[in-house]
Amino acid sequence: MNKFIIFYLHLFFTLLLAFQVHGQSSAFKITGKIVDEKNTPLEFVNVYINSTSIFTQTDSLGRFTLSLPGSKIDFELVVSMVGFNTQKQKFTKYNIPKFLSIKLIGNQLGEVVIKAKQDKYWWKKWQIFRNGLLGENQFSRECTIENKDNVQLKMDPTNKLVLANSRETFIVRNKALGYKIHVDLYEFSSDGVKTNYSASKYFEDDLSNDEKERAMQLKRRLKAFHSTSNWFLQSLANGNMLGEKFEVFKIKSMVDIYLGKTTVEKEVLEGRLIKTTDSTIYQYDSLSKRHLIYSDLPLLVFNKNVLNYFRNPFTDYTYAFSKIDLPNHFAVFNNNGFISIPNGITFHFHWGNEGLSSALPENYEVPSETPVEAVVPLIELVFENRKSDSTAINRQYTENQNIGFVNNTTSKDANDDYFIKPDVLFRPTELEKNADIYTLLRRVPGLRVGYNPETGQYSISIAGMSTNGDNTPSLLLNQKLYFGKADVLNALEFIETNNITEIGLVKYGSNSMLGSRGGNGTIIIKLKN
CATH class of the missing domain: 3.10.450 (Nuclear Transport Factor 2; Chain: A,)
Structure with missing residues (x-):
């Protein structure tokens, strides 16, 4: 490890130890009182730990109590109420006052709600x-x-x-x-x-009352977790980075993903990438109970559970990849892999599109009885996400994927879908099934998939056909035919790709079974029973 980094981390931990107390592993509480500018107690004030599900409201005396798990080392307390300015304050579990007194300042809007005029844009x-x-x-x-x-x-x-x-x-x-x-x-x-x-x-x-839907929501939470940087960081903490199929390289110079093709092997041989292990980028401090990821160079992380072909310059590593910048050489994270002291950490590419729709609370716990399953990617490839602190996100992308879930898979035997003989047949491997539907369609010879970043919409057509007008092929799915761009794309969004066994393509012309609806070609997707 670089001597400067060793000194930097040593100084960091020395400062942390100044706050050290006994009983670190046990749960702890935060108590306090909230008043207004006239020292009048405020009831129903929202008090929460930022980015978690730890929340309460003040009582009639303005008092509150929050219980935090002992594993929560660093956190931000947020106090929010309509008509008052929101207050935020960062703590560690070692420097919490016995009793917090917080005064909220009224904002100018007060209870007045101003509805902005909705212009034509x-x-x-x-x-x-x-x-x-x-x-x-x-x-x-x-x-x-x-x-x-x-x-x-x-x-x-x-x-x-x-x-x-x-x-x-x-x-x-x-x-x-x-x-x-x-x-x-x-x-x-x-x-x-x-x-x-x-x-x-x-x-x-906000889990559903329906037992089946509730089970699906919990399953999706796990899939969401397995698609984020948190899973990678947790694998570091567990000493199982390779077991979870992550491979990491230090970047001396980054290949330009917009120009040409290369291989990881070539980049390593020419010294632009340096293969590394978890022991060279991870450290755990047993006294402060903090996990650190550190490096003097940016890191390139491949998730070998997720395939990615689109705009991937590495022909020998066709997996989702992410770049991690550590401008201050390290960042601190908790047991679940959530960043607690960002230090300017920056995520790019695959992990650069983590919006609120895939976000989980920082105190989310992976169910211990649930085996880790292959990750289902939320997105394909994104081109820059910058985090300046724990709540600020910059996002730059050129292509994003939308995938839904099958609501009803009670189809007949999938072989019944083939009343049309396909011209092309593609059978995805088990690993490829973890990709999104549009990545799989790109693997079908003769099928062209485009994306318009201005509208956020996809287009599908047969290679060689004119791109003018709606040339979207029909879709035959579970013996139901969809035709027209809107209906076809909507149906594709609700396909769970790990249920796909085959994708067939009828390239051109009308079919006697489909009539004019098959004039732009037909995609035939077979699903498991």
């Missing part, structure tokens, strides 16, 4: 805001933003940016994962490609 601005906040992945379509009037949208015409903040807390309801996310948004800016926002939030369980 409002919907476009809202779409940019929604996509930037939620991200573009398989769960974003199942998210709704409530209390829209609490969000103020503006336009910066000079820089062509959509700007936003919230005068009051608003709610993102994520039906896919079973959460209501309460958001206090301080800053937001996006040009539709690059997004930056800063917010405080807490997660409220």
Whole structure:
């Protein structure tokens, strides 16, 4: 390890030890009282630990108590109430006062709600805001933003940016994962490609009362966790990085992903990439109970559970890859792999599109009785996400994937779908089934898949056909025929790719069984029973 980093980490831990106390592993509490400027106790004030599901409200005397797990070392306390300025304060478990006295200052708006006029560009601005906040992945379509009037949208015409903040807390309801996310948004800016926002939030369980849907939501939470950087960091903490199929290289110089092709082997041989192990980028301090990821160079992480072919310059490593920048050489994370002291950590590419639709609370616990299953990717490839602190995210992308889940798989034997003989047949491997539906369709010879970042929409056509008009092939799925771009793309979004056994393609012309509906070709997807 670089001598400078050794000294830096030694100094860091020395400072931490100054706060050391006994009984670190046991749960602890935060208690306090909240008053207004006239020292009048305030009831129903929201008090929460940022980015967690740890939340309470003050009683009639303005008092509150929060219980935190002993594993929670670093955290940010947020106090929020309509008509008052939100207050935030960072703590470690070693420097919490016995009793907190907090005074809230009233804001100018008070109880007045001002509804901004919706100009003719409002919907476009809202779409940019929604996509930037939620991200573009398989769960974003199942998210709704409530209390829209609490969000103020503006336009910066000079820089062509959509700007936003919230005068009051608003709610993102994520039906896919079973959460209501309460958001206090301080800053937001996006040009539709690059997004930056800063917010405080807490997660409220909103699981379905239906037993089957509830089980699916819990399963999706696990899949969401396995698609994030948190899983990688947790594998470091468990000493099982290779076992979880992560491979890491230090970057001396980064290959330009926009130009040409290369191989990891070539980059290693020519000294631009340096293969590393978990022991050279991870350290655990037993006294402060903190996990650290550290490096004097940026890191390139391959997740070998997830295939990625699109805009991947590495022909021998066709996996999802992410770049991690550590400008201050280290970052601190907890047992679950959530960053607690970011130190300017920056995620790029695959991990650069973690919007609220795939977010989990920092105190999310992986079910111990649930075996780790192969990851289902939320997105394919993204081109830059910058985190300046624990709640600020910058996002730059060129392609995003939307995948849904099969609501009803009670089809007959999939062989019945082949009343049409396909011209091309593609059978994805088990590893390929972990990719999104559009990545799989790109693997079908003769099928062309495009993406428009301006509209956020995909297009599908047979290679060689004109791109003018709607040339979307029909889709035959579970003996049901879909035709027309809107219906076909909507049906594709609700396919769970690990159920796919074969993808067939009828390339051209009308089929006697389909008539004119088969004139643009037909995609035939077979699913498991």
